[in-house]
Amino acid sequence: MSNDIKPNSGTSPENGKEFEKSGEVQKSTTGQSFQDSSSDNETGQEKKTPDWLVDAIPDEKTSDNVAEKSLMQDFQEDVEESADDQSDREVEEKDLPEPVKGEREEDTIEVQAGPLVGVEGVLPVELDPFFIHEPVRRSIKLQVTKTQETQALLLDQMIKGEIESQPEVTQSKAVSNNILRIGIAIFLLVSILLPLSTRLPVTVTPPVSRDSVSANQLIESISDGATVLLTVDYEPGLSAEMDAALASVVDRMMMKDFYLVLVSTVPTGPVQAERLLVLLNQRGGYQYESSENYTNLGYIPGGPIGLLNFAEAPRQVMPYDLDGNAVWYSPPMQTISSISDFNLVVVATENPDRARSWVEQVQPKLGNTPIIMVVSRQAEPLVRPYYGSEPSQIQGLVSGFGGGAFYLSSNAQAGSSSMYWSSINLALIAGGLLMLIGAVMYTGKSLITRKPE
Amino acid sequence: MRQLKTSIVVAIAVITGIIVLVGYFIELPVLKNLRIMLLHFAVILIAVTLIVGVVNLVQVHWKKIQNRQSGGVYSLILLISLLVTIIVVGYFGPTSTPSLWIFSNIQIPIASSLIAVLTVVLIFTGIRLLKRGFNFFSLLFMVTVLIVILGTVSFQGFRIPGLRELSTWITHVPAVGGARGILLGVALGTIATGMRVLMGSDRPYGR
Numbered sequence: 001m002s003n004d005i006k007p008n009s010g011t012s013p014e015n016g017k018e019f020e021k022s023g024e025v026q027k028s029t030t031g032q033s034f035q036d037s038s039s040d041n042e043t044g045q046e047k048k049t050p051d052w053l054v055d056a057i058p059d060e061k062t063s064d065n066v067a068e069k070s071l072m073q074d075f076q077e078d079v080e081e082s083a084d085d086q087s088d089r090e091v092e093e094k095d096l097p098e099p100v101k102g103e104r105e106e107d108t109i110e111v112q113a114g115p116l117v118g119v120e121g122v123l124p125v126e127l128d129p130f131f132i133h134e135p136v137r138r139s140i141k142l143q144v145t146k147t148q149e150t151q152a153l154l155l156d157q158m159i160k161g162e163i164e165s166q167p168e169v170t171q172s173k174a175v176s177n178n179i180l181r182i183g184i185a186i187f188l189l190v191s192i193l194l195p196l197s198t199r200l201p202v203t204v205t206p207p208v209s210r211d212s213v214s215a216n217q218l219i220e221s222i223s224d225g226a227t228v229l230l231t232v233d234y235e236p237g238l239s240a241e242m243d244a245a246l247a248s249v250v251d252r253m254m255m256k257d258f259y260l261v262l263v264s265t266v267p268t269g270p271v272q273a274e275r276l277l278v279l280l281n282q283r284g285g286y287q288y289e290s291s292e293n294y295t296n297l298g299y300i301p302g303g304p305i306g307l308l309n310f311a312e313a314p315r316q317v318m319p320y321d322l323d324g325n326a327v328w329y330s331p332p333m334q335t336i337s338s339i340s341d342f343n344l345v346v347v348a349t350e351n352p353d354r355a356r357s358w359v360e361q362v363q364p365k366l367g368n369t370p371i372i373m374v375v376s377r378q379a380e381p382l383v384r385p386y387y388g389s390e391p392s393q394i395q396g397l398v399s400g401f402g403g404g405a406f407y408l409s410s411n412a413q414a415g416s417s418s419m420y421w422s423s424i425n426l427a428l429i430a431g432g433l434l435m436l437i438g439a440v441m442y443t444g445k446s447l448i449t450r451k452p453e
Numbered sequence: 454m455r456q457l458k459t460s461i462v463v464a465i466a467v468i469t470g471i472i473v474l475v476g477y478f479i480e481l482p483v484l485k486n487l488r489i490m491l492l493h494f495a496v497i498l499i500a501v502t503l504i505v506g507v508v509n510l511v512q513v514h515w516k517k518i519q520n521r522q523s524g525g526v527y528s529l530i531l532l533i534s535l536l537v538t539i540i541v542v543g544y545f546g547p548t549s550t551p552s553l554w555i556f557s558n559i560q561i562p563i564a565s566s567l568i569a570v571l572t573v574v575l576i577f578t579g580i581r582l583l584k585r586g587f588n589f590f591s592l593l594f595m596v597t598v599l600i601v602i603l604g605t606v607s608f609q610g611f612r613i614p615g616l617r618e619l620s621t622w623i624t625h626v627p628a629v630g631g632a633r634g635i636l637l638g639v640a641l642g643t644i645a646t647g648m649r650v651l652m653g654s655d656r657p658y659g660r
Contacts, residue, residue, distance in 0.1 A: 445584075
């Protein structure tokens with residue numbers, strides 16, 4: 001794009017507006033030509049000018065000269081001013097932020113000819129004729145496949161369903177719903193409390209759990225006094241189930257006088273672990289004391305990253321116990337320099353993601369050290385693939401009340417798992433029956449009220 | 454300048470990722486030490502975010518109390534509880550009897566109550582499931598739930614033949630199959646995300 005702009009310096013121009021671009025006719029922004037003949041213009045102007053305006057027009061020769069001179073003077077003044085401002089502008093540019101500075105540099109155009117020679121930052125007045133063209137026509141019809149259309153319709157229906165105002169729940173309906181909720185709660189409470197209070201043998205021993213058998217065999221195969229890494233990775237909300245299941249395993253380990261090293265990736269985990277040991281001490285009559293029989297290393301922050309870090313260098317990551325003692329130099333811990341030096345790793349969690357983190361980050365570093373998982377019933381399906389794989393990534397699995405109760409019964413023991421087993425069974429039956437009644441009732445109702453199509 | 458900054462950040466992320474990743478496959482003492490150091494940095498950073506979270510929690514609830522917003526009373530209870538717990542655990546130690554008392558008698562009952570309420574709501578929803586939409590899938594869902602629940606229990610003198618086996622088959626075959634599918638999906642997604650971060654095309658740490 002050429003930026004050479006100069007006033008018509010040939011034969012004296014008839015007015016100051018007349019410009020000519022070198023080699024081509026100067027155009028205004030609308031593309032109109034401003035070039036016209038002076039004589040034609042002169043006669044034409046006289047012809048077109050109404051009589052009442054003829055006197056008002058000044059003498060052309062003098063007025064044109066004056067206009068040209070004043071225009072040139074203005075241009076020269078502008079050039080001088082812009083040259084003076086140049087240094088100031090440079091200072092301003094330094095202060096500008098990077099992106100703006102770049103943009104200004106891009107826009108700066110130096111005029112090569114004409115009265116604006118040397119002036120920077122001038123926008124070109126002409127438009128390149130090549131840029132003037134009809135806008136590209138784009139289709140406003142959306143190009144979608146059949147699948148996309150179906151999905152869009154589905155989404156639309158879903159959103160419509162959300163936007164549409166739901167019929168207001170009448171007071172009687174709300175009351176009946178509340179009565180139903182309270183009824184369910186009472187029914188469940190009675191089912192849970194009845195076996196606990198009466199000690200009625202309503203249920204038989206839990207079904208044989210092959211996974212619990214493996215865990216049991218593994219623990220029994222380890223010699224007494226072994227060092228075990230015990231992870232208490234569950235939230236307080238599910239502690240009833242997890243405490244019962246884990247207590248079955250830990251109780252057996254305490255009987256075998258295992259030295260327990262406690263860690264957790266849950267902030268409340270270290271306190272959970274302490275609480276569990278206190279409960280087992282009371283229930284089983286053990287004398288497990290901190291430092292003597294177990295060490296609580298506390299909370300490992302960072303989720304999977306923290307676990308990997310711990311698996312890489314346990315001594316460096318957790319140098320002190322919860323009481324601030326340097327524990328790695330005490331006799332049972334002296335032999336542990338890496339995670340594979342533990343005789344067994346037991347992970348108790350209700351969260352499948354945490355179980356996955358242990359399998360992914362820690363298990364590959366364990367070498368020949370086996371790993372057992374104590375999980376809640378809800379997490380079991382997501383943890384089972386690790387147990388069922390060949391070779392198995394975890395060597396034992398104890399799940400929920402059932403697993404814990406079977407573990408106890410296989411060792412001819414009784415504990416909280418077996419105590420709650422009757423309650424959980426009766427509550428499950430109560431819940432199942434309630435749902436069955438609801439299903440039969442509403443199925444019958446919908447079949448009766450269904451209109452023939 | 455901005456481009457330079459971005460390039461440096463991307464380079465740090467990519468190099469860190471590669472060092473940690475290579476450490477999984479190659480056992481070199483230098484690499485291992487470097488890897489442990491980088492993991493230390495990450496763990497410290499995450500631990501600091503926990504503190505930042507607590508400070509933010511205090512700020513939000515303090516503002517609520519100051520502005521006398523609705524529910525400000527609960528904010529006050531929260532702040533008092535937080536302060537009391539910090540003082541007790543800080544003074545007596547995390548494994549002391551008062552700390553364990555707070556945990557056993559306040560935190561566990563509250564959290565367990567929420568789970569208990571969830572149980573009631575789930576049974577309530579199960580009862581009304583077929584009221585809302587009676588179709589093949591809702592019926593299949595209900596039948597599966599009942600088989601698994603009733604197949605799990607071991608009731609004295611009462612046993613439906615084949616129910617336990619069917620329940621075990623459901624939990625060990627279709628459920629585990631689905632779980633494996635989820636785990637494989639998670640693994641593939643993690644690999645894809647990791648590759649994108651390592652190649653610098655995905656920048657979760659900033660633009």
